[in-house]
Amino acid sequence: MSVLTKIRNTMERSSSPDYRSENDGMRSYLKSDFFRSMPFWLPPTLLMGLFVYGGILWNFVLSLTDFSGVVRPEYSVSNFDFEMYFRMLEDPSFWSAARNTIVLLVVFTLVCLVVGLCLAIIVDNLLKGQGVFRTVFLLPFALSFVVTGVFWQWMYNPEMGTINTLFDIVGMGFLGQDWLGDPALRLWSVMFALMWQFGGYAMIIYLASLRTIPQEHYEAAKVDGAGFFKMYWKVIIPQLSSASVSIAVVLMVFSLKAFSWLYVVFGSNPGPAADILGVMMYREAFAANQWAYGAALGTVLFVTTVVILAPYLRYQYKRGEL
Amino acid sequence: MAQLTFDDVRKTFQEGNNEIVAVDDLNMEVRDGEFLVVVGPSGCGKTTTLRMVAGLETITEGQIELDGRSIRGMSPQDRNIAMVFQSYALYPHMTVFDNMAFGLRESTDLSEDEIDDLVTETSEMLDIKELLNRKPSELSGGQQQRVALGRAIVRDPDAFLMDEPLSNLDAKLRAEMRTELQRLQEEFETTTIYVTHDQTEAMTMGDRIAILDHGELQQIGTPMECYYEPANEFVAGFIGEPSMNFLRGTSDGGVLRMEDFSYELSQSTVESIGSTTEITLGVRPEDVEVVPEATQTNDVAVEVDVVEPFGKENNLYLKPEGSDTDDTIIATVGGRKSVNEGERVGMRLPEEHLYLFDRSDGTAIRHPTVEAEEITPVAE
Numbered sequence: 001m002s003v004l005t006k007i008r009n010t011m012e013r014s015s016s017p018d019y020r021s022e023n024d025g026m027r028s029y030l031k032s033d034f035f036r037s038m039p040f041w042l043p044p045t046l047l048m049g050l051f052v053y054g055g056i057l058w059n060f061v062l063s064l065t066d067f068s069g070v071v072r073p074e075y076s077v078s079n080f081d082f083e084m085y086f087r088m089l090e091d092p093s094f095w096s097a098a099r100n101t102i103v104l105l106v107v108f109t110l111v112c113l114v115v116g117l118c119l120a121i122i123v124d125n126l127l128k129g130q131g132v133f134r135t136v137f138l139l140p141f142a143l144s145f146v147v148t149g150v151f152w153q154w155m156y157n158p159e160m161g162t163i164n165t166l167f168d169i170v171g172m173g174f175l176g177q178d179w180l181g182d183p184a185l186r187l188w189s190v191m192f193a194l195m196w197q198f199g200g201y202a203m204i205i206y207l208a209s210l211r212t213i214p215q216e217h218y219e220a221a222k223v224d225g226a227g228f229f230k231m232y233w234k235v236i237i238p239q240l241s242s243a244s245v246s247i248a249v250v251l252m253v254f255s256l257k258a259f260s261w262l263y264v265v266f267g268s269n270p271g272p273a274a275d276i277l278g279v280m281m282y283r284e285a286f287a288a289n290q291w292a293y294g295a296a297l298g299t300v301l302f303v304t305t306v307v308i309l310a311p312y313l314r315y316q317y318k319r320g321e322l
Numbered sequence: 323m324a325q326l327t328f329d330d331v332r333k334t335f336q337e338g339n340n341e342i343v344a345v346d347d348l349n350m351e352v353r354d355g356e357f358l359v360v361v362g363p364s365g366c367g368k369t370t371t372l373r374m375v376a377g378l379e380t381i382t383e384g385q386i387e388l389d390g391r392s393i394r395g396m397s398p399q400d401r402n403i404a405m406v407f408q409s410y411a412l413y414p415h416m417t418v419f420d421n422m423a424f425g426l427r428e429s430t431d432l433s434e435d436e437i438d439d440l441v442t443e444t445s446e447m448l449d450i451k452e453l454l455n456r457k458p459s460e461l462s463g464g465q466q467q468r469v470a471l472g473r474a475i476v477r478d479p480d481a482f483l484m485d486e487p488l489s490n491l492d493a494k495l496r497a498e499m500r501t502e503l504q505r506l507q508e509e510f511e512t513t514t515i516y517v518t519h520d521q522t523e524a525m526t527m528g529d530r531i532a533i534l535d536h537g538e539l540q541q542i543g544t545p546m547e548c549y550y551e552p553a554n555e556f557v558a559g560f561i562g563e564p565s566m567n568f569l570r571g572t573s574d575g576g577v578l579r580m581e582d583f584s585y586e587l588s589q590s591t592v593e594s595i596g597s598t599t600e601i602t603l604g605v606r607p608e609d610v611e612v613v614p615e616a617t618q619t620n621d622v623a624v625e626v627d628v629v630e631p632f633g634k635e636n637n638l639y640l641k642p643e644g645s646d647t648d649d650t651i652i653a654t655v656g657g658r659k660s661v662n663e664g665e666r667v668g669m670r671l672p673e674e675h676l677y678l679f680d681r682s683d684g685t686a687i688r689h690p691t692v693e694a695e696e697i698t699p700v701a702e
Binding site: 214216217219220221222223224225226227230234235238239241 | 376377378397398399401403404405407408409411413414415416424425428429473477
């Protein structure tokens, strides 16, 4: 039988009513977009599911045990309890880390937004050199936490650091401080350095957002009798609200991730003045071998991140941008 | 209410090493309570002129005076002038009420109660009272337009500046708003400068029209003056739809020789031409007569190239027989006059309706001699 006859036979058979009804379900399934797009979405979904969400789940399960690195953790339901979470409530270093995390989250984010906004407005009003300033302010954002950590360690050095040296040069040496050593200043010094790194990011997003506001809005406000500050305060800045929300979310997530900066500068124990949950988690798990306790801290951090992100994601979803 | 005077106003922009003249030696006066329409093609400097009055552009040279005091160098917020923008420029995060109240809050010491009363009153007049709590994004184009007008009116400014405010509306709404704007302006008698590129708006709305081209004022006058007595070829071509027909000719004794035909002029016209030889003859489409056959002295045998029916009238594109070029002469005839494309007819250009321009500089040397007709009521 020739190939052509074979094909013809198959076609005839497949067009008979009986044959069709049997195969219709399977066929339409094989032809569906869902099936045909599988090679594209299935591998990443499996990888993400296993290594990200699987990891998170495992971390949570670990936090229910009392694994402390000596014997293997016992994964049996009878052994699971929330002991580690209760331990947290009684641990003063958890409370100082949580307080610092929240201060960092709120103050750093707000200061960054304000600084970014002011920079964006200034750069937007420059007639020349906008590109230069944009690059200068954005550059720190491109550096890794490790680089900026070392960099600020030098800057803040009480004996030979640039900041105290500069104060000495201008005859204001009395302002020099042990920026990172003094517990009262430590967290603020950290926030200042982080602000230096992320202010440019806030600026660039604000600047892009300012560019989308039609020139007529500025002009209409001027003609309506508003001065420079009122024009920005009442007409322009309220239009930047959606940019503010997305910048704030990114900054908050970064502030939860400030671990690497602090680890580079202070090692695993920055002391109660600058300890944050991320560093504490690392310390408990990898330095003190309190694996289950570290995992519980990790879960708290994860929940915090989700609580911050969820309203934003929902807002984006409702606006059809997700 | 106020009077605006432009005194040798000049505006230049620097682009690289080139100086671009946007407005050149502008001298004009906008009378107290007048509705002046500034019209011209894109880039003629009309919007720049308006923005200089608003204080959004600096004045390079000269003075603009508002009621006798110079406003040069004064910031926009000190001028007490309201502007309606082409894009309306409503503040998207504010309600209609706040949009309208913003100017009052910023530029006056009125209490919130007084502001409330003024905004409500103005919104009633503009028929937008029920929209006061809405945001601009929830309004149609026409409603946004009304809010933009309301925002200007509520401030009771010395002058209104309008920058093509109707150009974003559809044709029907535009015609409605045109009438509405005129009604409002007559009610308030506020000095208004209205910028447009649309000659229909200019003709129908303005007390007077100022026509600009390349930054220079070509003519300022009532719509009728600009239509029937244009100062030059540019004004004649710009005002009127369809545009005036222009034919290049040379005056040779009493005869005007055009490319495709000649026209014998009367003694009085020859006198008005004087020694000028290079002439452009102008005739409005509605003045071109279409006759069955070329029988009289100045009649021209033509072929109907294209017919554009508009219902109430037809625009005929006529091509002189034996013409080598694609140039046509537009004639507007009654809508019921049946003319077909390709038909051969006669074209008559009545001398009393002819415009003549000196081709060297475009200035008008002769206007139609037809007198305005008066409508006399029938005696009972």
